[in-house]
Amino acid sequence: MASVTIMDVARKAGVSKKTVSRVINNEANVRPQTKEKVQTAIEELGFKRNPLGMALAKNRSLFIALLADNPSPGYLMNLQKGILQACTEEHMGLFLYDCQYRSPSLVEEIQTFVENTLADGLILVPPLSDKIELLDMLDSKGVSYVRIGPKDTKRGDFVGSNTAKAAFDMTEYLIKLKHRHIGFILGHPDQASSKRTEKGFRDAHAKAGIPVDESLIAQGYYTHQSGVDAAMTLLNKTPRPTVIFASNDEMAVGALCEAQSRGIKVPEELSIAGIDDISITTKVWPNITTMRQPLNSIGYTAASILIRRLQKKPIGPSEEAFVNQLYDCELVIRQSTKTFVG
Amino acid sequence: MASVTIMDVARKAGVSKKTVSRVINNEANVRPQTKEKVQTAIEELGFKRNPLGMALAKNRSLFIALLADNPSPGYLMNLQKGILQACTEEHMGLFLYDCQYRSPSLVEEIQTFVENTLADGLILVPPLSDKIELLDMLDSKGVSYVRIGPKDTKRGDFVGSNTAKAAFDMTEYLIKLKHRHIGFILGHPDQASSKRTEKGFRDAHAKAGIPVDESLIAQGYYTHQSGVDAAMTLLNKTPRPTVIFASNDEMAVGALCEAQSRGIKVPEELSIAGIDDISITTKVWPNITTMRQPLNSIGYTAASILIRRLQKKPIGPSEEAFVNQLYDCELVIRQSTKTFVG
């Protein structure tokens, strides 16, 4: 691993280390012909800057970390892809850290992690992105972060999707399919998105002048099992809902599972819809109708913002202190929903 | 971020930097009372070694990387959890790198990645773990790696599961359920595991004295869609298979999808079985009977071996140059398989 150092380049180009450093970092005030000499030397020697040396000198590593404890592997995977893509483009390394949201020492564990790796910045995925104690700690330590998922407070940069609108659009679509008894599975009560999803659901009813059937609202927690449980509750009601709309796909698939295990035919006897468009929606039969959340773009944007923040580059056209970007979701109609025929 | 350096500790303890370094690294030949003085100072100041400084001085980062391009998110997620657990325990950072197996510049891309991050070692997941050109490059660069998935050649450390035995056990179980026309979906032809899975399938037939129905063997590629396609082929045969056994769960779920879309009842009219026990197997209805591959343990073991290798610590009781560890899979009977009643 006899690697080429900045000194080797300096000698070859007949300049000082510092000048090579200037060229590498694209600093101003280097005479064009000097720059060229150095660049030639770099090319010829195949020099690559050692990121550790730089990290130490600049007190800034070139790594960011993805902190996750999300119950849906599909959700996380899609996000991860987008994040990774942005990192690769910007020559940033991506660390992974799995945490237990319920751990009482969560905040300390994350602090230790950051100290151990010296990650420059963090990407927080729900439910972590709504954990106030964590944000407090990061702020006090001066660690940058971008939050993914619903913006709860006004803290820091944030990227997510407009879940209120997504729920609204889906509900409107279901109403258009003549469903009047819509079973709804709520998201996790601790996550801000849940409230917004519920609001979209109610607003669509209000707009259509149709009352919400309150008996058909069941609590969920964004996990598969909670979808199964909620569907169990809903399918025992009379009259039974003609469609179950879950606040995320993971739960929608749970509901499908429960329906099929009871021999209820989907979509003939029961329609099912979700939100997210994770990969499992097209791996079950019937494929699930959902609102496509552009997770890839969300992850990509989140990582890009974080990286720009760290590079102290301007972030978009905005003059605001923080960036709050919301993506719209798109209705994806598949086989799990059907017009209700009374 | 005014962090405590080794110099601060040295001053407080009244010794030299080097002595503090000795204590941190648990080196021999430090007088017990000196050691204690230093340890007290470390505690009082809350000193933590800066990993970047160490990395630079030792020419050894404290990071390993997971290289992946696996079509099954469930498979990868489980593995990732185990790997991450081992990393956390050993205070190692885990980098993530997504690659395109089909990319013609795959090897160069990975080389650049390693140079950029200075990862100490790599964990290779199939199909990457069977890519000879990649292994050659890593060997020539002196980068350590542990391969996950089927051992193909005798190169380097390796952890995996005994897929031949897994396929054998599953086939034996299906035969016991009186199935005589077993549809089989092969794995990816480029991956060594595929051959072994097929061997297990055939050996179980041989042992039971039952001929393999060669017309019921279909090519798959470990992806969901290839499972759908293979099932399509198999279900068009006459006589139709009474069970479809796929070389992985991802394809088994694809087969289930195809069966259900044709209105074929599972398991009443068709049994379905897979290998891996990824999370989706319990998220579809009926839950899929499978061979549980201990992915978590495999990931954990792979990372542990790699880390020990890097620390130049002894690896297990073996005297061999390389470790080859195979885990057995366990039959998990769920609702997708049923006794054949002719």
Add this chain to the structure above:
DNA sequence: AACCTGTTTGACACCGGTGTCAAACAGGTT
């Protein structure tokens, strides 16, 4: 007391970069 041997310790250089600051340079103006 002089000598020997193994243990403990610290001075110093180094890993591969960057920041600061002053000197050298270039080109125009008086």
Add this chain to the structure above:
DNA sequence: AACCTGTTTGACACCGGTGTCAAACAGGTT
């Protein structure tokens, strides 16, 4: 020619650790 001003460059120290090597020390032996 002397002076001025902004640009270009390099010497040096530093980021936070570790490796090498020799000096200092401790304790036993002649």
